[in-house]
Amino acid sequence: MSGLLFEGADWNFLTLQRIHDACEKVAHKELGLDTYPNQIEVITAEQMLDAYSSVGMPLFYKHWSFGKHFAYHEASYRKGLMGLAYEIVINSSPCISYLMEENTATMQTLVIAHAAFGHNHFFKNNYLFKQWTDANGILDYLDFARGYIAQCEERFGRLAVEHTLDAAHALMSHGVDRYPGKKKLDFREEEKRAGKRRLYEEEQFNDLWRTVPTGKVKTNAVLNVERRRALLGLPQENLLYFLEKTAPRLAPWQRELLRIVRHIAQYFYPQGQTKVMNEGTATYVHYRIMNRLHQDGRLTDGNFLEFLQSHTNVVFQPEFDDPRYSGFNPYALGFAMMQDIERIVKDPTAEDREWFPDIAGTGDEMAVLRDVWANYRDESFISQFLSPSLIRQLRLFHLHDDPAERAGILVDAIHDERGYRRIRRELSRQYDVGYIDPNIEVVDVDLAGDRRLMLRHTVVKGAQLNETDTKRVLQHLADLWSYDVQLTEVDAATDKVLKEFVLNPRIQPAAA
Amino acid sequence: MHIIDRRLNPGGKSLENRQRFLRRAKALVQGAVKKTSQDRDIKDVLEGGEVSIPLDGMDEPRFRREGGTRDMVLPGNKKFVEGDILPRSGDGSGRKSAPGQGDSEDAFRFVLSKEEFVNLFLDDLELPDLAKRKFAEAESEGLVRAGYATSGSPANISISRTVTRALARRVALRRPRPEAIAELEAQLEQETDEDKRAALLAEIEALKAKAKRIPFIDPIDIRYRRFEAVPKPIAQAVMFCLMDVSGSMSEHMKDLAKRFYMLLYVFLTRRYRHVEIVFIRHTDRAEEVDEQTFFYGPASGGTLVSSALQCMHDIVRSRFRPSDWNIYAAQASDGDNATSDSENVARLLTDNILPVTQFFAYLEVGESGTYSFEMPDSALWSLYERLRANGEPLSMRKVRDRSEIFPVFHDLFQRRGTTQERAAS
Numbered sequence: 001m002s003g004l005l006f007e008g009a010d011w012n013f014l015t016l017q018r019i020h021d022a023c024e025k026v027a028h029k030e031l032g033l034d035t036y037p038n039q040i041e042v043i044t045a046e047q048m049l050d051a052y053s054s055v056g057m058p059l060f061y062k063h064w065s066f067g068k069h070f071a072y073h074e075a076s077y078r079k080g081l082m083g084l085a086y087e088i089v090i091n092s093s094p095c096i097s098y099l100m101e102e103n104t105a106t107m108q109t110l111v112i113a114h115a116a117f118g119h120n121h122f123f124k125n126n127y128l129f130k131q132w133t134d135a136n137g138i139l140d141y142l143d144f145a146r147g148y149i150a151q152c153e154e155r156f157g158r159l160a161v162e163h164t165l166d167a168a169h170a171l172m173s174h175g176v177d178r179y180p181g182k183k184k185l186d187f188r189e190e191e192k193r194a195g196k197r198r199l200y201e202e203e204q205f206n207d208l209w210r211t212v213p214t215g216k217v218k219t220n221a222v223l224n225v226e227r228r229r230a231l232l233g234l235p236q237e238n239l240l241y242f243l244e245k246t247a248p249r250l251a252p253w254q255r256e257l258l259r260i261v262r263h264i265a266q267y268f269y270p271q272g273q274t275k276v277m278n279e280g281t282a283t284y285v286h287y288r289i290m291n292r293l294h295q296d297g298r299l300t301d302g303n304f305l306e307f308l309q310s311h312t313n314v315v316f317q318p319e320f321d322d323p324r325y326s327g328f329n330p331y332a333l334g335f336a337m338m339q340d341i342e343r344i345v346k347d348p349t350a351e352d353r354e355w356f357p358d359i360a361g362t363g364d365e366m367a368v369l370r371d372v373w374a375n376y377r378d379e380s381f382i383s384q385f386l387s388p389s390l391i392r393q394l395r396l397f398h399l400h401d402d403p404a405e406r407a408g409i410l411v412d413a414i415h416d417e418r419g420y421r422r423i424r425r426e427l428s429r430q431y432d433v434g435y436i437d438p439n440i441e442v443v444d445v446d447l448a449g450d451r452r453l454m455l456r457h458t459v460v461k462g463a464q465l466n467e468t469d470t471k472r473v474l475q476h477l478a479d480l481w482s483y484d485v486q487l488t489e490v491d492a493a494t495d496k497v498l499k500e501f502v503l504n505p506r507i508q509p510a511a512a
Numbered sequence: 513m514h515i516i517d518r519r520l521n522p523g524g525k526s527l528e529n530r531q532r533f534l535r536r537a538k539a540l541v542q543g544a545v546k547k548t549s550q551d552r553d554i555k556d557v558l559e560g561g562e563v564s565i566p567l568d569g570m571d572e573p574r575f576r577r578e579g580g581t582r583d584m585v586l587p588g589n590k591k592f593v594e595g596d597i598l599p600r601s602g603d604g605s606g607r608k609s610a611p612g613q614g615d616s617e618d619a620f621r622f623v624l625s626k627e628e629f630v631n632l633f634l635d636d637l638e639l640p641d642l643a644k645r646k647f648a649e650a651e652s653e654g655l656v657r658a659g660y661a662t663s664g665s666p667a668n669i670s671i672s673r674t675v676t677r678a679l680a681r682r683v684a685l686r687r688p689r690p691e692a693i694a695e696l697e698a699q700l701e702q703e704t705d706e707d708k709r710a711a712l713l714a715e716i717e718a719l720k721a722k723a724k725r726i727p728f729i730d731p732i733d734i735r736y737r738r739f740e741a742v743p744k745p746i747a748q749a750v751m752f753c754l755m756d757v758s759g760s761m762s763e764h765m766k767d768l769a770k771r772f773y774m775l776l777y778v779f780l781t782r783r784y785r786h787v788e789i790v791f792i793r794h795t796d797r798a799e800e801v802d803e804q805t806f807f808y809g810p811a812s813g814g815t816l817v818s819s820a821l822q823c824m825h826d827i828v829r830s831r832f833r834p835s836d837w838n839i840y841a842a843q844a845s846d847g848d849n850a851t852s853d854s855e856n857v858a859r860l861l862t863d864n865i866l867p868v869t870q871f872f873a874y875l876e877v878g879e880s881g882t883y884s885f886e887m888p889d890s891a892l893w894s895l896y897e898r899l900r901a902n903g904e905p906l907s908m909r910k911v912r913d914r915s916e917i918f919p920v921f922h923d924l925f926q927r928r929g930t931t932q933e934r935a936a937s
Contacts, residue, residue: 013515020513039514047518050525065572067533070526071622075562094514101519162536170573319588328587397589399598401582411596414589427585438577463580472573 005298009104016040016099019109020116022298026289027117032366033285035120036135037094040112042101049073051088051098058096059142061149061260063165089115091123091271093135106303110310113289118282125374126277128270137187138267144191145260152253164254167476168240168261173437175240175262176269190263194256201252228447235441235456239477240265242442248451249482258480273433276378280334283315284369287335317394337381340390341368351388383428388420398426403462438465440487451483458492464499465489474503481505534628540565541624545632562623630778655739664736678733687726688719749784749870750832751776752841754820757793759812760846765877769844770807771917772875776842779925784838790827794820796850800827817849817892818856825864834868841865842873847890854895866904873924874908 005022006015020038027033043051053070054060090096097115099108123129134141153161168175229235236242240262244255271278290311294304317332318324341359344352345368348360359368372381398413413419413426429435439458446452455477457465470487478485482505489499534541544563592598624632660673693716700712753773755766773789780787791806792798795813798820824841832839849857866872874896889897893908900906909920 013517016515017513020515024513037513039516041516041518043518043521047521047525053526053529062528062532064529064532064536066526067529067531068537068570070530071533075622098518162532166572173574317587320586321588321590325588394587395589396585396587397592399582399584399586401584403579403581408597408599411592411594411598412583414592414594416594419594423585426583429583430585438575440575457575459580461581463577463582466576466578469573469576473575476573 006105011105011108015105019112022293023113023117023289026292031288033117033121034124035117036124038116039094039096041096041098043098044101048100057142059146061146087111087115089119091133091135092138095120106306110286110307113286114282118285122278122281122373127375128273128377132270133267134187141187141191164257167480168258170473170476171239172261172265174440175238175265177238235443237441243480247481273377276330276334277381279330280338281373283331283335284338336390337385340387341385355387378431379428382431383424386424391415391420391423396423398423453481453485455487457487457489459489459498460492470501474501478503478505537565537570542632655741658738658740660735661738668736670735670737673735674733678729682726685726688723693719748786749780749838750788751780752790752824754792754843756815756845757811758795758815760848765846766807768877768911773842775921792820792823798823815848815850816853818853818860821860821865839869840871841869844875844877845892847876847892849891858899872906874906876910878912880913
C-alpha cells in the first residue's frame with residue numbers, strides 16, 4: 001500500500017473508491033471505529049439546495065415551509081451570502097453521505113473522512129442515537145410518511161392536511177419524549193401497524209354504527225381530578241403525543257399526521273443534543289485520517305495544505321468582540337475538547353492528573369474517546385471534560401445579565417482558579433436541552449366544564465414566552481384541541497402566576 | 513461501499529414545495545409583484561426577479577423565551593476580571609442580537625422566475641369574450657413528422673432510409689458486388705489451367721447464387737415516412753394600437769399609452785402562440801407605422817379619429833380575416849376630435865369594427881398632476897359613452913399617471929361574470 005491516492009484536484013469514481021478504502025483502513029485499523037456500511041452519493045449544487053430544504057433527508061413529505069426554506073437558501077446562495085455545506089450525512093443504515101460534485105479531490109477525501117467515518121461512527125455508537133433512532137428503518141418510514149400524507153391530501157384535501165401539518169410543526173419542538181419510554185422505536189413495525197390499522201378501520205366501517213344511540217354519560221363527579229389526571233397521563237410535556245392520544249375531535253388521519261411529525265421530531269432530537277460532540281467527533285476523525293494519509297505519502301504536500309486551509313476555516317472560533325461572533329462554533333469547541341482529551345491521555349500535566357484522574361496518562365487516547373463518543377451528550381460531555389487548560393486557551397469568561405441590575409452586566413467568572421468550575425457548569429448548561437426549550441406541560445383538562453385544555457409554562461430565571469409567537473402556537477394548539485386552550489406562565493421559584501393566555505379554536509366545534 | 517451518481521437524477525425536487533409556498537403566499541406575493549412593477553419598465557417587469565414579502569403569515573411560530581436573567585459563557589476574554597461590571601450598550605436591554613434573527617425577520621426576499629412573475633401578475637385577468645366566436649375554441653389538424661414505419665402508402669416510402677437499410681443489410685450479409693463477379697469472369701477467360709478454371713467457375717456460381725439470395729432491396733428494408741395528426745389550435749391574434757399623435761399629445765401621454773400597449777401585448781402573448789401588432793397613428797390622416805415611428809416620430813396636424821378607424825378597418829379587411837384572427841384594439845387619445853367627425857366614428861365602430869373585435873379598449877390619457885375624475889368629459893369620451901349606453905361593447909378608462917396603468921389594465925381585464933357587468937363598468 002502506498003502511492004498517491006490522486007494528483008491534482010480532479011477525481012472520478014475510481015478515485016472516490018480508492019479514497020474511501022484508504023480512509024476506511026485508517027478509521028477501522030488505527031482508530032478502531034465501528035461504522036454502518038457507507039453509501040456515497042454524488043450530487044449537484046442544486047440537489048444540495050434541495051436536500052437543505054427537506055432537513056437533509058432524501059425523501060420527505062411535501063409542505064410549503066420546505067419550499068420557503070428552499071427559496072430562502074437559494075436566494076442567499078445566489079447572492080453569495082452563503083456557501084453550501086460540503087456534505088450532508090444521514091443517520092441511516094447504510095449511512096448515506098452526499099458529496100457535491102464541485103468539491104476537489106482533497107475536499108472529497110476530507111468529506112469522506114469526516115462524514116462517512118466520523119459522523120457514521122458517532123451515529124452508530126452514541127447512546128442517544130441508539131436509544132432514540134432506528135437507522136435501519138428511517139428511510140422506509142419517511143417513504144411511508146410521504147405516501148400517507150399524499151394519500152391524505154387526495155382524500156381530505158390539501159388544505160386540511162396543510163392546516164394539520166402547520167399546527168403539528170408549530171408544536172414540533174414539544175413533540176419529543178425526553179426520557180426513554182417503554183419501547184424502542186421501530187419504524188418498520190410502525191409503518192406496518194399503521195397500514196394494518198387503516199385496513200382494519202376500512203373493513204370494519206359500518207355506517208349503521210353512527211346511528212346507534214349512545215348510552216348515558218357517566219356523571220362527572222365520578223371522575224375525580226386525580227383519576228382523570230392519571231388516565232390522561234398528566235402532566236404531559238409531549239404535547240403532540242397528548243393531542244394525538246386525547247384530542248377529542250381529531251380525525252384518525254389527523255392523529256396519524258401528528259404521529260408522523262412527532263416521530264420525525266424524535267428522530268432528530270438526539271442531533272440537537274449532540275451538535276458539539278457529533279461535529280467534534282467528525283472533525284477529530286477527519287483530522288487524524290488526513291494526517292495519516294499525508295504521513296503515508298498518499299496525499300501530496302499541496303493537497304494537504306489545501307486540506308489544512310479548509311480545516312482551519314471549519315474550526316475557526318471568533319472571539320466574543322469579533323463581528324463574526326455568533327456563539328460557539330460546535331466544530332471548534334468539539335474538536336478542541338477532543339484534542340485536549342488526547343493531550344490529557346498521552347501527555348498530562350499535574351493539573352490534568354488532578355482534574356481527570358481516570359484518564360490522565362492512560363496512554364490509549366482512542367479507547368477513551370470511543371468511550372466518550374458512546375456515552376455522553378453535549379451537556380454531560382462539557383461538564384465532564386472541559387479542562388482548565390482549554391478554558392485558559394479559549395479565554396472563556398462568564399457573564400451574568402440581570403435586567404434588574406441597573407449598573408450593568410456582571411463578569412461572574414473568568415479563566416482562573418476560582419472560575420474553572422463555574423464556567424464549566426454554565427457552559428454545559430447552555431447545551432442542556434432541558435434548559436434550552438421552555439418547559440411547557442399539559443397539566444389538566446376541564447372535562448367537567450368546557451373541556452378547556454390547561455398548560456403551564458414554568459418560568460425559569462424570569463424568561464417568559466414571546467407573546468406574538470406564543471399566541472400563534474396556541475392558536476394552532478386550540479385548533480387541534482377544538483376547545484379553549486389556556487397557558488399559564490408560573491414562576492418556578494415563587495409559584496406566582498405571571499401571565500395567562502387563553503385562545504379559542506378558530507373552527508368552533510359543531511353541536512355533537 | 514456503494515458510490516451512487518445522483519447528478520443525473522432530476523433536480524428541482526423541491527419544485528413542488530416551492531409551488532406550494534407560492535400558492536400559500538400568493539396574495540402577499542401578488543401585492544409585492546404589483547408594487548415592484550410600478551417602479552420598473554414594463555420590459556423589465558416581465559423579466560421576473562426578486563420580490564420581498566412580509567413574513568407575516570408566512571412565518572412558523574414556535575414557543576420562544578425572551579428576557580429574564582441571562583448567563584452566558586463567551587470566548588476571548590482580554591481584560592476582564594471577576595466582579596467587573598460592564599455597562600450595557602445601546603438599547604439598554606443589554607441584549608445582543610440573537611444569532612439567526614437578523615433582518616430576515618422583517619421581510620422575506622426571494623427570486624421569482626419570469627414565468628412565475630408573469631403568472632402572478634396576470635393571474636386573475638382574462639380576455640373578455642374569449643368564446644364569443646366559435647373559432648376561438650376551434651382546432652385544426654396539422655400533420656407532424658413522426659419517424660418511420662414499416663408499413664404505409666407507397667407515396668410515403670422514404671427512399672434514403674430504405675436504401676441505407678438495404679445497403680447495411682447487404683454489407684452485413686456479404687452480398688457480392690457485381691464488379692466482384694465480373695472480375696472473376698475476366699480471370700476465368702484468361703485462365704488456362706483446367707483445375708483453376710473449375711475452381712473459379714464454382715466460385716462464380718456460388719457468388720451468383722448468393723447475389724440472388726440476397727436481393728438489392730428486400731421488403732424488410734422498406735421504410736415509410738410516418739405522419740401524425742396533431743390538433744393545432746388556431747392561436748393567433750392581432751392587436752391594433754391606435755394613437756392620436758397630434759400636437760396635443762405630450763410625451764407623457766404617449767408614455768402612458770405605450771405602457772398600456774405593452775401590457776396588452778404581454779397579456780396576449782400568453783394566450784396566443786402568435787400575436788401581430790399593428791401600429792396606427794393618426795392626426796387628420798392615419799397611417800400604419802412601425803413601433804419607433806409610432807412612439808417617437810414627430811407628427812402634427814388636426815385630429816380626425818375616424819381616419820384611424822377607417823385605416824384599421826381597411827387593414828382588417830385586407831390582412832386579418834376575422835374568421836382566422838382574434839382581433840384586439842386599444843385606442844389611446846387625449847380625447848380631442850373634430851365635432852363633425854363624430855358621426856363617422858360612431859358608424860365605423862358600430863358597423864365595422866366592434867362586430868369583429870374581441871375587445872376594444874379606449875384609454876383617455878391626460879397630463880399628470882390632476883386626478884382622473886377631474887378630467888372633464890372630452891368629445892370622444894362623451895361619444896363613446898353614448899355608444900356604450902346603446903349597448904356597444906366598449907371599455908373605457910381615464911389615466912393620468914404612470915402608476916395608474918397597472919390598476920386600470922387590471923381593472924379592464926378583471927375576470928367577470930357576464931358581458932353586462934363588463935359593459936356596465
